[in-house]
Amino acid sequence: MYYAPVQDMLFTIEELTSYSRVQKLHRFSHVDSATVATVLEEAGRFGRDVLAPLNAPGDRDAAVFEAGKVRTAAGFKEAYKQFAKNGWQSLAHDSSLGGEGLPGVLAAACEEIWHAANMSFALCPMLTEGAIKALNMTGSETLKRLFATKLVSGEWTGTMNLTEPQAGSDLSLVRTRAERQADGTYKIFGTKIFITYGEHDFTDNIIHLVLARVNSAPAGVKGLSLFVVPKFLVEEDGGIGSRNDVACVSIEHKLGIKASPTAVLQFGDAGGAVGYLVGEENRGLEYMFIMMNSARFSVGIQGVGLSERAYQQALAYACERRQGRDEGTTENPTEIINHPDVRRQLATMRASVEVSRALAYSAAAFDDLGKYSDDVFVRNSNAAKYEFMVPIVKGCCTEAAVDVASAGVQVHGGMGYIEETGAAQYYRDARILPIYEGTTGIQAADFVGRKIARDKGRVGSSFITEMEEVISELEAHAGIAFLRAARSLYFARRSFGMVIDFVLRNYDSNRVLVLGNSALILKLSGLALGGLQMARTMLAASRRMNENRVFFQSKLEIADFYMRTILPTCTSLEICICNEDGSGNHVPSRQALASV
Template sequence: MTYKAPLKDMLFVINELAGLHAVNTLPGCEDATPDTVEAVLEENAKFCSGVVAPLNGPSDKEPSYWHDGNVTTSNGFKEAFKSFAEAGWQGVQHPVDFGGQGLPKLVATPCIEMLNAASISFALVALLSDGAIEALLTAGSDVQKTTYLAPLISGKWTGTMNLTEPQAGSDLAAVRTRAVPQDDGTFKVFGTKIFITYGEHDLAENIIHLVLARTPDAPAGVKGISLFIVPKFLINPDGSLGARNDAHCVSIEHKLGIKASPTAVLQFGDHGGAIGTLVGEENRGLEYMFIMMNAARFGVGMQGIGLAERSYQQAVAFAKDRVQSRDVAGSAGPVAIIHHPDVRRMLMSMRAQTEAARALAYVGAGICDIAHHHPDAATRTANLAVYEYLVPIIKGWSTEMSQDVTRDGVQVHGGMGFIEETGAAQHYRDAKILTIYEGTTAIQANDLVGRRTARDAGATAKRIIAQVRATEAQLAELTQGSQGKNDADFKAILQHLSEGSVALEAVVEYVANNMKTDVKAVFSGSVLYLKLAGIVLGGWQMARAAIIAQQKLDDGTGDAQFYQAKIGTTRFFADHILSQASWLSTVIINGSAGVLALTEDQF
């Protein structure tokens, strides 16, 4: 089953929820007119659906492979990446000064979703390059920007992120890779890095590794980590490629999912030292790497949304085609399984969660654009705080959601879902890594608790909740005295959203008030807090969408079937997903005793 980009929903969210019209007025975003954005998305959809999506299944069966230090990617990847680069898709959101298109993040975000829906394994090379570009734009020297940015943005070269070591997973304080200063201002890098996505491949002529390492006199812990550029091939003064650097792939991993994406073990310095150059200042590497990680974390959230959409589309197609059993209400013979109520429930759950996560992520992208482009400094600061609050939710909730959705995708297929040839199982396998890399769900939740909630005593969260309540007021106004076709839907949406905002606010207060006095109790509910925030804020965006859909129906403009479906999907989300908010709040606030009840010896 092929992939068809949900352009109608994407454009609805971009225009009606994420506020493209406002983003388009920002300095530097003037080219992002509605017509231009629609044309960009249509072209991207053609590329992703026609070129990349057909590679997804075959590349899972015949993944990338390593031989004698070199990696050969799956059939079709090299040609597809060449087309991707030549069309300029790597540079959609990157500066025109270095060859990019300079379009807002709000425009790049659906392109990222579509690429990942087509093939996460293929899309990962672009995601890591995006992170490297962001880090160099922020912390690179003028020489480094001139040397590396244009080739990275053009897709001539690709980038990687080198954090993890055999003894240092999420705990980067344990990084041991060494960087020894040389007389010419360079460094020689020695060490081993593992789990390096696209650390070796045949798609581009050079690979630019960004590597965390310690200089000889660096302080212990995370305060002593620096960031270095270590290219696969050294760069000559004229920009041409020079000698092979002492950075080699010694193996690639065999994995549960994303099999076509080569995950490399890289060895630096086995033959005298890999030559690297310092990015920014010594001992600030973790700070710079987090620039990459924040960009990548948002991108991984989009991976979850894209994968969920692909799984949903496949499940719907199967449910309409698979004939099995009679209708419970009676039928002359067996019917397509989409007639069976529980299959409908699963499909609605898949659809509603995917649409809610998409809406929240796109709104986050629009807020990010305001944070970076608005002429008023106070407005930029306020929007940046909101965006940074949303990033761990977009990453953590969307990826956990993708596991639920792809699991249901297998279930809709029944026994055929368990058979690899249908492709449903691949989506389920691919989804698992999304909750792990670029920071596990627990790490996202810890960030949400510590840096995004406790640090400002919940002020940013409460500002967002105030906006949720403004939407509740709109819903209340819509239902007062109304006897319309969708009146019962909006009353249910209002009820559950109101209960959700109360639940979220209670948890925000709990986190802010108890962080210093009972820190383990607070963190024992951190992942559930992240889930609660995703459900409530996703439900908020769905409620906004339903209000706008009703206005369109009242005006008699646009596709009535689409708008009615949006209201129905929001009703499902409210009844089945948003209704979980109150018990989540109760568990978060009162559930730590059970989490911490046993001693280590009792496990």
């Protein structure tokens, strides 16, 4: 059973993000605290009652490909109809497109619920979300009218078509081609693989956003253009027309997310699929990055949701499973949660969940301010913070999900390795998270190159300033736990600053050295910013203790655990990263790796 942790979500939004400033924006003047709580409660009910019961059955009896069509897992189609009818796809979108205009940070919290309840299901609206954003920002008014409004309503769904058999992360190798037609449309020819919900039975139409190369376009990524290619052509009045020349030829058999059909799509086998250019030719990758950035952030949210689900199940099992003797009593056997090592594992899991949630929600609030503030400086500074946070959310929250799901299996012991408990499914599902939408290595390279080196460390330095302010607050607070947390955050701040200096000092002169350490730099940054959030958690929990002693005492204890046992690993990571010995590279040579 899954229960949305609404109280935790509200605490994170209220205390660990810039939501107090988001609320003051004119765009969100109609959204009060009661509305936020009501939306989360309703989303939690939908996740618990509709989506979660389909999760395990969908894993066992997954989507099926038959005669060119995909039949989704039992109950999924009906659940999607309810999802769209209830308006969940439209939460954060403009009213001009039929959206409800709610803050992105609230939509992110709801998205966590969908992924926690049933990640295979939630992948469909997740990709639709990215398609909406790309069309809204770069599409013509006609494309918005014909396609974006139907995506916002959930009447149709969207996909992202980048990958080809020879072109994975390196999109310069894309071969799908587009031929201009006299009527202003294009004919699309090529093969795309790994297309999430590229074919399904949820809706009457599927809107594919496709990267392709127009004839005579420049080589490499500079020659890519973006096209809308609907499964069924759309009439001027918005009605569905004839079938387009795009076909699903197979779906993949995967380790996890089995109920999510991952399609191979073929464009143009019968004369060419009709495509509509988005924006200008040869700017397709620029436009697609809107969708990719949306998907990368959402995959980080997937990590938060899956971690929460794995933790809830492990906790429930630990409270029921009786095994061994509790050293503090004479009772034998006892629930395994009474064993100190099991509590350590559960505490590590919960701390990871809370840090991941805080990192993701804070980024979403930066995005709200970066898009909608009337103040140019506020918009620019928060947009830069959001861009800085995206690779951290995507990289760190997904790696954490793998660790949390693995720990969940461990808490279950041998039963965790047995499919019937469900713990193994979370582990299998989690493993894709650090891979798709850009591996952790790609996020790390982007982080050190674009978010630190190109920025000259400005955004990172602004977070260091925030850490220093919070350290002062901790030092002024009574209690040994707060002094201990101040010391831990001080050393994490120091390590964070050291690795930023390391990148700035070496990126131009020894890029191989920096890139060889980039994943460690990303991990350290996530840990350090997590420490900032857990320090804020301690201060807020202490201030609000009289409101709900049980809840806020638990927040205080988990945050203290993080500051004592997890945050100090920043120091060891710093030593690994900044140990410059003059050799020029920390990574073993190809020859060393290949020798036997």
